Amino acid sequence: MIFLRNIINFRGAKHMRIPLLNLKAQYESIKQEIDESIARVVSSQNFILSEEVSHFEKEVAHYVCAPYGVGVASGTDAIILALRALEIGEGDIVITTPFTFFATSESVSILGATPVFVDIEPYTYNIDAEKIEKVIKKMSKSQRSKLKAIIPVHLYGQCADMDPIMALAKKYNLKVVEDCAQAIGAKYKGVNAGTFGDAGCFSFFPSKNLGGFGDGGMIVSSNPELIEKVKRLRVHGSIKQYIHQDIGYNSRLDSLQAAILRVKLKxxxxxxxxxxxxxxxxxxxxxxxxxxxxxxxxxxxxxxxxxxxxxxxxxxxxxxxxxxxxxxxxxxxxxxxxxxxxxxxxxxxxxxxxxxxxxxxxxxxxxxxxxxxxxxxxxxxxxxxxxxxxxx
Ligand SMILES: Cc1ncc(COP(=O)(O)O)c(C=O)c1O
Missing domain, CATH: 3.90.1150.10 (Aspartate Aminotransferase, domain 1)
Structure with missing residues (x-):
């Protein structure tokens, strides 16, 4: 899918006087700094979970005013790992929007949970908080017992209406995982996207407002236990080398990506x-x-x-x-x-x-x-x- 999107981007850019995005021009404008950052990683030969990654995690967390950040391999993995860390899985129900990139609900389905969609607001195109409660009220008792989380998506770069969403989450005891793939730097009532729910999930796909030279993602949270669990899950569920507490993933943010993204974040x-x-x-x-x-x-x-x-x-x-x-x-x-x-x-x-x-x-x-x-x-x-x- 991502491969396909790249091809389309490339084709789109080739024939257009004004392409949808001009990453070459962006690179030209910061070439020296980017090249130096790449050279730094290459000369260190330290490609996996190096200081570049831990610095970038702290820098993103600081940027969005979240206590912690964990770099992962993509925005999709950020959502999957956040849901896993919140113990959402087989048989659970997660409410989200039907108007988003597929990765949002795909992450729910990959874990064996079921997405339940709620219609959007006409002008922001974000999930309609008023309709969420109507959908919950219509659920059977058994469905309600399986309902575990809401994933609001901050589509096109602006936040969903988070106050009523957080109020509903509290009322129905639901986790909130914010899909911030398109919204780094967005603010809702002065507060940063990604810091309302249990976890905020960012994508550094090249076309994003903060895009790497390949895939990348990050989870931010104020919950240290969730962060520890995500840190485990991204390295095969490992607590120390060759000791695996969970069945996890290989989902780390590359040092090269982190180094490039650190330049771009500034x-x-x-x-x-x-x-x-x-x-x-x-x-x-x-x-x-x-x-x-x-x-x-x-x-x-x-x-x-x-x-x-x-x-x-x-x-x-x-x-x-x-x-x-x-x-x-x-x-x-x-x-x-x-x-x-x-x-x-x-x-x-x-x-x-x-x-x-x-x-x-x-x-x-x-x-x-x-x-x-x-x-x-x-x-x-x-x-x-x-x-x-x-x-x-
Ligand atoms: C709303 C939304 N959610 C999730 C993702 C998945 O991010 P990634 O492509 O980094 O896996 C994207 C990016 O394409 C997105 O736009």
Missing amino acids: KLDAWLERRRAIANEYNRAFLDSDICIPRAAEYNVHTYHQYTIAVENRDKMMDSLNAAGIAARVYYPVPLHLQPCYSSLGYREGDFPVAEKASKEVLSLPVYSELTAEDIAFVIDGVKNIFKKNLC
Whole structure:
């Protein structure tokens, strides 16, 4: 899947005047520091769980104001290991959103638990806290006894409405694992994404706002026991060499990735600020049209991992934009309750109308700090002209 996504990214970037992301330009802007960091690891020949990893864990934890961080091999593994450490597994039920990247619910299913989906809010595209309780109330007694956790996803770079979610978690004694894969640096009522629940899970997939040169992820938490367990699980459940307390995983963050990400973390705030400035420029430009612009909830500091508009004639609009040299992409065209692998869960089209509508209308435009003023003007003109012509 990740391999496939890379190929698509590469192809997308090749033909576009304005690609969806320009990682080469980002690299050029920090080449010397990155190259030095790689050289440092190479000359040390210390590739596994070196000081680079432990420094980076502390730096990320400090950045998001969490007491602890543990580096793992990917954002997906971060969710899996966090759920495992919370003892969620076979037969359990976990509530999450149907409008996210597949890894969110896949992590639940991999552990033998069942995802139960709850529809999203129309404008933030995040799980609708009000609907969570309705779903819980409709559960049978036996289902309720199996319900163990909620995974809110901070989609496109802004937080889900965490206060009511945390209140429900308290009321029904549920764990909360935040999927922050798209939201490092996002804030909800001034508090960092990843620090509300029992664990916050980050992805350093190359296209993320803080992206490595390969896969990587991190779990942050204020619970030292959970952190110790995750540290064990990522090294085959080992407490000391060749003594295995748990059946674990091989899921470590590479020293090379950590070294690269340490350089990038120092730039992150400036990059996020630039993303917000570009998003605001797009918003101003599209305000007088019928394009539905992304809305940051008033309680959120958005990080615009994606700048996502919604239009009725979305596929036509995407094709026209791509033909005009402006990369545009759909995240996500098929909501999770309608994925073939979940047919046995018994969901039908119409079950989550807001998520289904979003999957038909959303379209993400290029937003990253290397865009020039000329690029931004090109995107704005292109979107406005094509929108008018397509009568979207
Ligand atoms: C919302 C969401 N959750 C989980 C993941 C999984 O992260 P990774 O690709 O690092 O495994 C991603 C990244 O693609 C994501 O966007």
